[in-house]
Amino acid sequence: MISIDPQGVEKAIDSGMSDELWSMEFDGRCSSSGSGVGVVLIPPQGKVIPYALKLEFQSTNNTAEYEALLLGLVEARRLQIKMLKVRGDAELIVKQVRGLFVVKNKRLIHYRNRVWDKIKAFYAFSIEAVPRELNLKVDSLAVSAALLVPHSDFTTDTYRVELVYRPCMPDNSES
Template sequence: MSSPEATGRMALWAVELNDFDIQYRPRTAIKGQVVAVFIAEFTQMDAQGVEEIPHWNIYTDGSSNKQAGGAGVVLISPEEDRIECMIRLEFPTINYKAEYEALIVRLDLARTTRIENMIIHCDSQIITSQVNGSYECKNERMKKYLDKVKGRIGSLQIKFVQIPREKNECANRLAKVASAERIVVPN
């Protein structure tokens, strides 16, 4: 309080309110998380009347070693049916190329099976961020892969989500098996 007049008014109010056991507490700042939660809850209430379009969940991962690479793709239908694919890349590659190859394979699988609405889960932050546009792709080789992916997306309704490696174990396992030196198939 900088002015004596305002201080005097506050003292009078304090005397008046003292009879009612009312205490003054200064207002604290509203935290950003509280605002975010409020917006999320308010938005969900508006969307309750909207029917959700069934979508496929697609998980992918890539793996590489000196001899070859591998891609693992897991497709889960809206009815929870699972399709697991492993693709061996018969050329030496590095991990991000294997990740992009897995992404291209799953988009080809989606187009072949006429899947139009999907959520693609990938544990590679760089791949999902480049496809979503939040990271700029500076490497020329990666730009070629990114262009292939964007060309295959076309009119499909796709949401790319980056997930922790632990939630991508099945696709990771398929990719590692596909890139192994020898694959032993039981009789």
């Protein structure tokens, strides 16, 4: 996926921070002006690691939220994070992942199942819904990606926007 501040990430892994509890915030955005996702991985100490992706395929708000969540989980595992606390403002997605809401949409069932598969790799995992006003930084990353406009809180040497042409769950997916 995206390599952000490689020296800082490798220092985090070398210092054993991957054995500590990390946090992750995620958000997806879909509008007529574009779709994007934002993820921030937050180590116990040190600098946050932001990710922003512009979705260059047809999506909905819910699929954009799932894309953001999956991106974050993949990156967390790539960084060898073992314990992760996840926060997002997509209450529907969070409740579907926690098994509190029944998923009726076939495509979202595939997304939810893919998330469940990724979660199995963590020793400790939690996910919670937070109010939108507590998710503003990652929301603005998603907007930045969707519109391809630089984010004011992050400099271009700390993050970049990647264009994604295929969803995590292709239309013809059976699993």
